[in-house]
Amino acid sequence: MEYLSVHFPETRRVLIDGRDQGRTDRTIELEAGTYTVSLSPSDDVKPKKRRVRLSRTSPIRPKEITFAKT
Amino acid sequence: MPRPSVPSGAAILFGLFVLGCAHAPVNAPLDRYRPDAGYRFAGLEPGDNTDSLFVVLTFSGGGTRAASLSYGVLKALSETPVLWQGKTKRLLDEVDLISTVSGGSFTGAYYALFGDRIFSEFESRFLNRDIEGELTRALWNPATLIRLASPSFDRIDLAAELYGRTIFEDRTFAALASRPRRPFIVINATNMSLGERFEFTQDRFDLLGSDLSSYPVARAVAASSAFPILLSPITLENYPSPPGYERPEWVQHARGDYNLNRRRYLEAKEWEAYNDKADHPYVHLLDGGLADNIGLRYVTDSIRDADRPGGIRQLINQGKIDKMAVIIVNARTEPSERIDRKPRAPNAAEVAMKTATVAMDNYSFETIELVKDIADAREQALRSVRDCRALLAQRCPAAAPPPALKGMTFYIIEVNFENIADPGEREEFLSLPTSFKLDPSVVDRLVQKGGELLRQSPEFKALLKDLQGAPTAR
Helix, strand or coil: EEEEECCCCCCCEEECCCCEEEEEEEEEEEEEEEEEEEECCCCCECCCEEEEEECCCCCCCCCEEECCCC | CCCCCCCCCCHHHHHHHHCCCCCCCCCCCCCCCCCCCCCHHHEEEEECCCCCCCEEEEECHHHHHHHHHHHHHHHHHHEEEEEEEEEEHHHHHHEEEEEEEHHHHHHHHHHHHHHHHHHHHHHHHHHHHCEEEHHHHCCCCCCHHHCCCCCCHHHHHHHHHHHHCCCCCCCCCHHCCCCCCCCCCEEEEEECCCCCCECCHHHHHHHHEEEECCHHHHHHHHHCCCCCCCCCCCCCCCCCEEEEEECCHHHHHHHHHCCCCHHHHHHHHHHHHCCCCCCCCCCEEEHHCCCCCCCCHHHHHHHCCCCCCCCCCHHHHHHCCEEEEEEEEECCCCCCCCCCCCCCCCCHHHHHHHHHHHHHHHCCCCHHHHHHHHHHHHHHHHHHHHHHHHHHHHHHHCCCCCCCCCCEEHHHEEHHHHHHCCHHHHHHHHHCCCCCCCCHHHHHHHHHHHHHHHCCCCHHHCCCCCCCCCCCCC
């Protein structure tokens, strides 16, 4: 498995390719591959979407991405 | 000289009438894509069945032998009280998902449709019947022979009619969707053209542009148990995609990731094959055992794959599952092997049997190892994070710790004849035939053995210990 951690100043739902896969600041476990990450609700989120490619992560060092609050 | 007999007008009319009725039900097209409607795991209300204790059953193929063994396990689960989140309940009432193949599909589908009625009805309605004899007699009925002359009616349709009329009360998937409570039943067949597993869920039928609701459960079970040659395949129509149904985002991603994740790439390729309506206007289905004879692949895919709608991975990522038990009921046999005792090469029948079963058995073994590996890898990941956080706290308290990983315990429980302690009895069970006709005394022993093997499993005992429950004395 690969590991992803998504950050935002507030707790939001994390959508992976449009599906709810948990919350911000929690480790999300996914198969290796490319995904589109977005948050819900997304009105005050920038950018709206981010594309990530997960490979060679570990539970101790997950891929980390951050969304900004507008 | 006797004149050749000429069919009377009444006989001709009767023949035409019977031929006119010789149409098996086809799957209906979907008028509009409704992701929240139809028979889907996400559409079932959990009710008192918690997500935090997630119980999965898989029922293998193996005719009445497999159906009896899996029924014995269901019965044992109904007699097993557990204490979970302050409530005492039957472990059976925590079962969330049942994935079935062939003979095991009869038990799983019956329980999903009728719930506890299975414990008073199933033995007389299915297990103790001579289904093979009934099918053979129905086949030689003159009216059937006329119907079989029609290109749109085949032996499998006859079997599906018999199952529907005498076992499943002609219920459709709408009955399952309207219950609407867990467990979710996944009846697995094999797509002949793609050589892949095919499950009877609305998510899969969306790909065919088809509405599963009006499809008879008996036909799904018939497809799941359509043993090649003996029974003909079941055919589904692959309709144009309904309005609102679009190519999922993951398919595009996966198609570009061949070297990174080939499994996901192949799943995307399979999605595109179904979506190619011109090249695949029909889908022909055979026994689910050809693609996976223990029904476990749906579960391993669902644990790994975040792309799957309403899958187990989504529940894990949402932090909803604390304990997950996978109970694999595997009615595999190992008939005493004699070919190595003879100098002559095995005959054509022996070669055909080995060709059909060797790869299947090896694949089943590897699938069980795979689910164990998945569970071990998850526990190892959890240990790594915990150890790292503990070490940092001890030796480098100023450093930022790695993010926590949600704790979750797996219990992989396998019920199979290999675990029978007594060598003579083990040999006896491992030599049972695969058929839809078993002596009632053998059925009784299989039902009892299913419960015994479950209760003696070390992993099952560990689960009960953690749930503060204990199996009832037998």
